Amino acid sequence: MSLSRVVLSAMLPALLMGPANAHAQSLALDADRGCYGPGQRISLTGYGFTPDGDVALSAGGQQLGIGIADYDGIFAASLRAPALPFFEAELRFTATDQTYLLNRASTVVRLTSLGVRVTPATGDPARPRRIRARGFFGGRTLYAHVRRGDRVRNLRIGPLRGACRRADATRRLFPPSTDPGAYKLHFDTSRRFEPGVGGVARITYAVTIASAPNRSGAERASHSERWTLLAP
Numbered sequence: 001m002s003l004s005r006v007v008l009s010a011m012l013p014a015l016l017m018g019p020a021n022a023h024a025q026s027l028a029l030d031a032d033r034g035c036y037g038p039g040q041r042i043s044l045t046g047y048g049f050t051p052d053g054d055v056a057l058s059a060g061g062q063q064l065g066i067g068i069a070d071y072d073g074i075f076a077a078s079l080r081a082p083a084l085p086f087f088e089a090e091l092r093f094t095a096t097d098q099t100y101l102l103n104r105a106s107t108v109v110r111l112t113s114l115g116v117r118v119t120p121a122t123g124d125p126a127r128p129r130r131i132r133a134r135g136f137f138g139g140r141t142l143y144a145h146v147r148r149g150d151r152v153r154n155l156r157i158g159p160l161r162g163a164c165r166r167a168d169a170t171r172r173l174f175p176p177s178t179d180p181g182a183y184k185l186h187f188d189t190s191r192r193f194e195p196g197v198g199g200v201a202r203i204t205y206a207v208t209i210a211s212a213p214n215r216s217g218a219e220r221a222s223h224s225e226r227w228t229l230l231a232p
Helices: 007-014
Strands: 028-033 043-046 054-059 062-068 075-080 088-097 104-110 115-119 129-134 141-148 152-158 167-171 181-188 202-215 219-231
Touching: 007 152, 028 088, 043 088, 043 104, 062 075, 104 152, 129 141, 141 167, 152 167
Parallel strands: 028 104
Antiparallel strands: 028 043, 043 075, 054 062, 054 088, 088 104, 115 129, 129 167, 141 152, 141 181, 181 202, 202 219
């Protein structure tokens, strides 16, 4: 059974769900991974179905298609994970034997968006920031690249953990000597910034740091910052 490039985006409001109790069935339906990012291939394998029989695959109660199990009662389905309008969700897939409709098996997969949240986004540019990221499947470590013109500072943020590839760390993104001006802040899994490389999961912020006088009247990078998410 091959369900190639099934479009789920339009079905998300009806399909996304919270955790549910597993079915006590002799049949089985397995996913190849525990979590998927936007556009990643979800591969499902079912066991114990009627040999050479039809099997219907549904997601969140909506049927996606019908395929045929092989002579061992095994079938496979493949589709692309949709982009999410929010952080994470769970999606239940169910395979139903069309010869014996009471024979069915389900599995729940997690879906994640690609994102980075930096807090606080105001105050002294040199203050430590909490960085929470998710959906970076391309490597083991999250990095930040601070750019101004042709100059780039590459910073290691921390390890990516768990099935949905998350990071949570506190780091100083700008040094105390940071000059006012416009910066771009890129988050990805590359040790060094590589502009224009296709296939790299990257989140980019535009950061504008304004100047403010201190008590002696001299100017320094200070309390005025503006963060704008440019692109995932």
